Amino acid sequence: MNTAVAAVRTTVRDPAFRWGLKDMLATSLGIGAWGLVTGVAMVKTGLSAPMAIFMSLVVYAGSAQLAVLPLMAVGAPLWVVWLTASCVNLRFIIFSSMWRNYFHPLPRRQRLAVGYFSGDVIFVAFMKRFPQQEPRPEQVPYFWGAASLNWLCWQVPTITGILLANTVPLSWGLGFAGVLALLGVLLSMLFDRASWIAAAVAATAAIAAFALPLKLNILVAIAAAVTAGLLIEAADRHLRRKPQVLLVPADGALPPAERERVEQGDVPLREERHP
Template sequence: MTRHASPPPLRDIVRHPEFVRGMRDMAGMAVGIGAWGLVTGVAMTKSGMPVPLAIFMSLLVYAGSAQLAVLPLIIAGSPVWVVWLTASCVNLRFVIFSAMWRSYFGHFHRAYRCLLGYVSGDVTFVLFTRRYPDLKHSPEQLPYFWGASTINWVAWQGLSIAGMLFANAIPQRWGLGFAGVLALLGVLCSMLSDRISWVAAGVSGLAAIAAFALPLKLNILVAIAAAVAVGLVMEAAFALHRRMGAS
């Protein structure tokens, strides 16, 4: 039976220099993440969702893209299976992230790994893998992860809940919807690090526009499916090319 390691005490994590490094690296992204959270919070409240339920959803789900994707479906009274399928498709990337996280944190017990999975995010993953590109464990990785994840969680939840509480006091002329789009574009561009991701992002955008007339916002699912398909095909093609070049 495999024995799993216990995580270090919280005080040791917080005092580690890499914890501060993670916070500092994430601080540059916090403005965009906060703006995105504010827009999401306002949208959830103005859709008619009760504030306590919106706060509960934000704290429980903690997935801005999924929340924004399913919100129009909930408002339109879409079937539950469409809402769940959309949220699952939008969050499929976290399955890939989790496989990567296992290389760094797989030695911890399951409950702690679930906690790490909950607080992890897209930008956290990007910053972490840039800081530690080798898929192997080292003690300083956990403090860095928690430093970045703490700023990410506070920026998102703080501004998201603020948007829910003060949605009716925020005038439409502020153009928060456009600000949210800009914030999403900023986060997206920070994640496009190679040719495959750029092509997949472009294809998904074109697919979403081409399928815009579909009911129940199903163009979102079409865009996700197109991006995943293109990414997988290009990855397989590049892998085959590398093998042929090596032979």
């Protein structure tokens, strides 16, 4: 116990822990509003307060929770609910493959904790802070700084919304506030071409499939966005790895700058020697 307390104290005192807190402040208001709306929505859908709190603490996946609530409200089959939640969370497979490059030296228990506390906004902030995919001492305290604030900004408003759901009038327009909060969080996560195109594909697919029963347009939009994102990233990797021809004199050597690019793996070069 003393060892665990000492480890937590060391992590909290690390400057990188404060970096994580600072980087999450920009989205904390949107996360809180999103959590409040989700808490109210869970109770309005028909969940009891204890079950809603249990779902919030155990599932801890705002996108999946919001995606399945309309399905639960209309009495969708359980397989549709599970499939929708699984599709929404498919992105965490990609996240975990990226986290592995940073956290693979950690014990399994700590890696499982990272998996539970990780989230979209944390992932984006972490990758911006540490673009080089290699373990560094400050990465763990940074992650816990960001994760602790993100967890509190989600759970406290969510539980507040659950407990006060029956006293919150619909005239407050929390549904629209939730949409605005989600939009703000979404825009903060669109940082490259693949994410922008995936978002556009998701919106188009959701509108095109709006007539499907049981709100299956959500499932269609998720599948289309994930597919588009993966295809774009695969195409980008292929273009980056496309060999470039470099003509080198027969008695010469590869220029140092180009040799460094090859060693770093930035661009594979095909060396052709000519007399």
